[in-house]
Amino acid sequence: MENISEKDLYKFVFYPEDLDKKVYDFIKLNFEKYKSQIDLLQSIKSNVEQEVSDDILDKIYKKIDKQTKSNEIILEKIKRKSDIDYLVLAADSEKEAKTITTDTFTDLKSNYIGKIINNDNYNKIFIFSKQMNKFFDFSITLYPSKDKIYSNSNDQPILIQPKQNITKIKLEIN
Numbered sequence: 001m002e003n004i005s006e007k008d009l010y011k012f013v014f015y016p017e018d019l020d021k022k023v024y025d026f027i028k029l030n031f032e033k034y035k036s037q038i039d040l041l042q043s044i045k046s047n048v049e050q051e052v053s054d055d056i057l058d059k060i061y062k063k064i065d066k067q068t069k070s071n072e073i074i075l076e077k078i079k080r081k082s083d084i085d086y087l088v089l090a091a092d093s094e095k096e097a098k099t100i101t102t103d104t105f106t107d108l109k110s111n112y113i114g115k116i117i118n119n120d121n122y123n124k125i126f127i128f129s130k131q132m133n134k135f136f137d138f139s140i141t142l143y144p145s146k147d148k149i150y151s152n153s154n155d156q157p158i159l160i161q162p163k164q165n166i167t168k169i170k171l172e173i174n
Helices: 004-016 021-029 031-049 055-069
Strands: 071-077 099-106 112-116 123-129 136-143 147-153 157-162 168-173
Touching: 004 031, 021 031, 071 112, 071 136, 112 168, 123 136, 147 157
Parallel strands: none
Antiparallel strands: 071 099, 071 168, 099 112, 112 123, 123 157, 136 147, 136 168
């Protein structure tokens, strides 16, 4: 029986009762051959069994908390000049054309941009980072409605129906 795996050695140290009797006996008889691996596993086992102080646990919890907090970014609407600064005369038509407008939102540091295409019936929201990074598992909260929308990735626009008059976007990246 020369085929002793790491899993066998692991069970030998941590769960000897789960190890086949023949394998256990073989490792015991050939202990010197596996001594370095067994010593390492026994060291790990003793460290795992030691009590961790409250001070160390608090430090670990704080680090975990910092890493798991979502990154919350407020995107404010950029004020723009009047779209039309000159007189436009339009011909009489049977149908009124659909109006499409755009709004741009950005955070204070201009690291994130929200671009909204407004149609008569819907909004299409695109979220970009300054570095053009793709990010995953994020949510946006639209204001003033406070509707919260989740998205798996920023590589596709978010469609909002019916159309809303959006004044601010809160972006939360997990």
